Amino acid sequence: MNSIILQIASRYLKVLLWSFAVLALLRGHNYPGGGFIGGLLASLSVVFTSLSYSPQKIKNNLRIQPEHYIAFGLLFVLLSVLPGLSGEKFLMEGEWISLYLPLVLTIKLGSPLLFDTGIFFGVIGVVTHFFFTLSTKE
Amino acid sequence: MEILLAILIGLLYSAGVYLLLRRSILKFIIGIIFMSNATNLLVFLSAGIIPGKPVFIGQETETVLQTDPLPQALVLTAIVIGFGIVVFTLALKYKFFNTTGTDDLDQLKKTDS
Amino acid sequence: MNVIALPILFPLVLIILLIFIRSKKIAGLISIFASLVLLAISLYLLQLVIKQEVIVIQMGGWEAPYGISLVLDYLSAIMLVVSAFIILTISLYAFRFIKNENFGSRFYVFFFSITMGLNGAFITGDVFNLYVWFEVILLSSFVLITLGNRKEQLEGGIKYMALNLIGSLFFLAGLGLLYGNTGTLNMAHLAQILQDDQQSLLMNTSAMLFFVAFGIKAAIFPLFFWLPSSYHTPNISVSALFAGLLTKVGVYALIRFFTLFFVQDQVFWHNLLLILAGFTMVIGGMAASTHYETRRILSYHIISQIGYMIMGLGIFTPLAIAGSIFFTVHNMIAKTNTFLVAGLVSKLKGTYYLKNIGGLYKENPVLAILFIIPAFALAGIPPLSGFFAKFILIKAGIEDGHYIITTVAILTSLLTLYSMIKIWNEAFLKKQPESTDMMLQSKLGFLDLFPSILLGAASILLGLFASQIFELTLNAANQLINPEHYIKTVLHLLP
Known part of the structure; x- marks a missing residue:
């Protein structure tokens, strides 16, 4: 497909989708959202851009290969497990630190967030990999 | 509600089995999708359904009418796995069609016997 | 006791590492070295089990019936050691027998994801977790069996996929019924609940679904047709890997389920x-x-x-x-x-x-x-x-x-x-x-x-050394037939 309207629209939608994805990722521990949903939204932006140009072209110009996204995702997952390995803690037990952003809000950062980030990248990798495998030749 | 869902599961299973027995690979894959959805519903139903009461919202401790959240988590995992598997089967079918040009399961006799 | 999660975590590290490695030779060398380490870990775990009989960790610190427990007993430890040994020999063999460059570096990624799935299936003490590990094994074996894209491979792959997918669906359906009946998925807790269970009709439905699922994986009589029509298609290293390990996971699961809680x-x-x-x-x-x-x-x-x-x-x-x-x-x-x-x-x-x-x-x-x-x-x-x-x-x-x-x-x-x-x-x-x-x-x-x-x-x-090995397996069998110690250790009921 080579529609100019979609191409222009995808430029703006990309920003929107990515920021929404990151938002879904960050609030995901206690509210609807999370790594999987965020990852789907983010990969949607890749899919949308590819459809508005051509999947082949976008695939040839990718900066990071989909399987490397998967590897990064697995790496984050692994990192989130590691804090539990040391000392008396259980494996995969959550570790939390609170971060006070003055005036705005309090963010609680913890190893579950790291895990979610891993899922986020993993899902992006998997979905874009699926998409490019099915929509391009070799 | 449970009865309705049980009937739906039965319908999905029978439709899935019917499609599995067809000769086309694509219909086979659709059959797999039907059956996996039926199974997901079955797991979901295993906790029973309490209408109108979401799980754990706010801080209210109304223990009587809460749905068991575990099957929902299980189903979520199963859906994700099913999604991956369906895409893999579609990719396999696509490759197979490209190399042999056939969608007919009866043509797949070479590796038997 | 977090060390018993190492057979799962170590292959995960390798998968991440191997995704970035393009050269077949380097990937092969890493894989040989890594399987040696894996064998050492498994032997150490067997040593631990001989000392302590049953080792349990609760993932994330959630106590037994609620969280996922990883349990290591004699049977799991024996299976871990043997499969690590097989994996070592296959990675030595694959080093010489995998020709194609591109194919080669990919082979090792899925080789270790199958390893991770196997080890996970042997260690886990939770039915749903077992399902997830089965899917890990299944998806990576799909990829391995079709890697190379030859025509017979794709054909064999479709047959392999068809029956095994149906097997997973049976597994999941059985799991749903089991949870609906008992309200738990922890194997030890299930065993405790089902010890004096009288409603065997409902339980038998679930047990039959599990039996069909594992029967398909293990290639038991009416359900084996996928095996002979797909195992001869891929590269011989892959065939050897599947022949040595995959069906045995089905057997392992059957032994585990039908000695621990489907005993009515x-x-x-x-x-x-x-x-x-x-x-x-x-x-x-x-x-x-x-x-x-x-x-x-x-x-x-x-x-x-x-x-x-x-x-x-x-x-x-x-x-x-x-x-x-x-x-x-x-x-x-x-x-x-x-x-x-x-x-x-x-x-x-x-x-x-x-x-x-x-x-x-x-x-x-x-x-x-x-x-x-x-x-x-x-x-x-x-x-x-x-x-x-x-x-x-x-x-x-x-x-x-x-x-x-x-x-x-x-x-x-x-x-x-x-x-x-x-x-x-x-x-x-x-x-x-x-x-x-x-x-x-x-x-x-x-x-x-x-x-x-x-x-x-x-x-x-x-x-x-048959008598020593027999003693070890007899210990494993006694532990399986009398699971009280297993149940008490997992559920923390020991004084």
Whole structure:
């Protein structure tokens, strides 16, 4: 497909989708959202851009290969497990630190967030990999 | 509600089995999708359904009418796995069609016997 | 005790590392080194289990019935060690036998994801977690079986996929019913709840669904058709890996489920298991004897020998379960070895078809010896591992009065012997047929033979130290038959 309207629209939608994805990722521990949903939204932006140009072209110009996204995702997952390995803690037990952003809000950062980030990248990798495998030749 | 869902599961299973027995690979894959959805519903139903009461919202401790959240988590995992598997089967079918040009399961006799 | 999660975490590290490595050679070297480490970890864990019997960790600190527990007992530890050993030999073998560059670096990624899935399935103490590990194994085996995209591979892949997917659906449905009935998925908790369960109709529905699911994975009699039509298609390293490890996970799950918590309707289940075991043995053995392609003969053999493992479970005395476990260990080693030797033969002759092969005994006596060790072990010739495995099973059968299945088991050994002798006669003894030209004159180096030598040595050692191994398996069997200690350790009920 080579529609100019979609191409222009995808430029703006990309920003929107990515920021929404990151938002879904960050609030995901206690509210609807999370790594999987965020990852789907983010990969949607890749899919949308590819459809508005051509999947082949976008695939040839990718900066990071989909399987490397998967590897990064697995790496984050692994990192989130590691804090539990040391000392008396259980494996995969959550570790939390609170971060006070003055005036705005309090963010609680913890190893579950790291895990979610891993899922986020993993899902992006998997979905874009699926998409490019099915929509391009070799 | 449970009865309705049980009937739906039965319908999905029978439709899935019917499609599995067809000769086309694509219909086979659709059959797999039907059956996996039926199974997901079955797991979901295993906790029973309490209408109108979401799980754990706010801080209210109304223990009587809460749905068991575990099957929902299980189903979520199963859906994700099913999604991956369906895409893999579609990719396999696509490759197979490209190399042999056939969608007919009866043509797949070479590796038997 | 977090160390028992290492067999899962270590392959995960390797997967991440191997995704970035493009060179087949470097990936191969890493994989050999890593499988050595994995073997060391597994041996250490076996050591720990011998000291402490059951080791448990609760993931994320959530107490037993609520969180996911990882449990290591004798059976899991034995399976871990044997599968780590097989993985070591396969990675040595793949180093020489995987040709294509692009294919090669990808092979190792999925090789270790299968390893992770296997180890996870052996260690986990939670039914749903077991399902997830099964899916990990299944998806990576899909990729491995179709890696290379040849036409037969895709065709075999579709057949493999079809039945195994249906198997997973059965697993999930059984799991849903089980949860609906009991409200828990922790195996130890399930065992505690189901100990004095009276509503066996509902439980039997769920048990039957699980049985079909694991039966498909383990290739039991009416459900084995995917195996012989797909195992001979991929690269021989992949075939050997699948032959040695995949069906055995199904057997492991059957042993675990039907000793720990599906113990209500014993008469029905044990009769069913015994009948299916008999059919599995005979039909696998007979089908093997009609074929002339090495890999197909060996594939049917896998099915035939699954029958023995199920037979031990069906007799259900400590001795019989010990026999099952011993047989599984022996079979994993010997079966992988026969596949490796078949690969070596085809490297020399360029084909797996027995009618076009001949004269190998004169050309390469070492290869002949390497074949004769696993072949005799599988047939059950005395000093080797298979004899003791079968002996224990048959002794258990006679002691418990199961004469029919015992007779069937003895007769099936003859079928096994027949098809092994057929391979021996056709490939090694008879002269090279005139019609085929001897274009391929590749030599086998020591590195090609080494994995097969390792496995052959393991078969002999299993035979020589049979009493020690038997003691270990008997401990495992006693632990399975009397699971009170297991249940109490997992649920923290010990004082």
